[in-house]
Amino acid sequence: MTTLTRLTLALSVAVSGAAVASPEADQKAFQKFYESRFSQVAEGDFINGVYSILPGAREQWEAIEEFPPYEPEIEAGEELYNTAFANGKSFADCFDSPAQRENYPYWDGDRDMVVTMERAINECRTANGEKAWGWKKGKIAALSAYMSYESRGQVINTVIPADDAGALAAYESGKEMFYTKRGQLNFSCSDCHMYGAGLNARADTMxxxxxxxxxxxxxxxxxxxxxxxxxxxxxxNTNVRAKPLKAQGPEYSNLEYFLTYMSNGLEFNGPGARK
Structure with a gap:
């Protein structure tokens, strides 16, 4: 039995199939899987995605990062952050500072839901009488880019309150979303980005x-x-020929909650540039 096979079997027991496993045990097994499989990756460097495991592609990416294509978005986001709403207030009245990424996503026990940073941005707008932005691109992405840039270096420390059944249920929902196969291709997130990580899908490395x-x-x-x-x-979801779910709906929000918790201990380094 190969080392990868042993790791995969151990992780399947510890994470994907173990209803009795705690989030802490899940996280430990999850991180160990990648650290063992990609032992050449420097500590903390998994924040760079596929460029942490592909030296050649990393060189090209680092060259792009010298003049990153997201710089105009950061500037636009900063302007949006400081522009007053019609009532005279601004995003600064909702957030202590733009450097907020470390606070999201979090479990809101009063509302029984996961709150992402993008949701907090739109809730700030609607609370001040403004229309919500679309969730996927445009102004919300620009403002998120600025706030993420200001948050670079903050350490991921997502909390799953052990005494809150709703938080644990949201975590388990995100975990299930990660490991459940879907679509005509019958793929799960884990098929591509865990067991298939480092392998090629057509011309791209997962x-x-x-x-x-x-x-x-x-x-x-x-x-x-x-x-x-x-x-x-x-x-x-579209790539595996499954119907995309609603952005900021509970399924994707819970998935973000799970994935962010799995990456606890790494640093936030957004915004990023990818293919």
Whole structure:
């Protein structure tokens, strides 16, 4: 039995199939899987996605990062953050500072739901009499890019309150979403980004899921624009010929909650640039 096979079997027991496993045990097994499989990756470098495991592609990506395509989005986001609403207030009245990424996503026990940073942005707008923005791209992605840039270096520390049944249920829902096969191709998130990480799908190498939540929003060359994590979730579902779910709906929000918790201990380094 190969080392990868042993790791896969152990992880299947510890994470995907173990209803009795705690989030802490899940996280330990999840991170160990990637650290063992990609032992060449420096500590903390999984935040760079596929570029943490492909030296050649990394060189090209680092060259792009010298003049990153998301710089105009950061500038636009900063302007949006400081522009007053019709009532005279601004985003600064909702957030202590723009550097907020470390606070999201979190479990809101009063509302029994996961709150992402993008949701908090739109709730700030509607609370001040403004229309909500679309969830996937445009102004919300620009403002998220600015706030993520200001948050670079913050350490991911998503909390699953052990005494809150709703939080645990949301975590389990996100975990189930990650491991459940869907679509005509019958693929799960884990098929591509865990067991298939480092392998090729057509001309692209599949990235490790460890660190996936660290670098959003992302400017994708394919989009020629900035997009949010939930936009990417929808694209992944489309790729496996499954019907995309609603951005910021409970399924994708819970998936973000799970993935971010799995990456605890890494640093936020958004926004990012990807193919």
């Amino acid at each position: 990235s490790p899921a460890f660190g996936h939540a660290s670098h959003w929003p992302v400017y994708r060359s394919k989009w020629q624009a900035m997009g949010t994590l939930h936009r990417r979730f929808g694209g992944c």
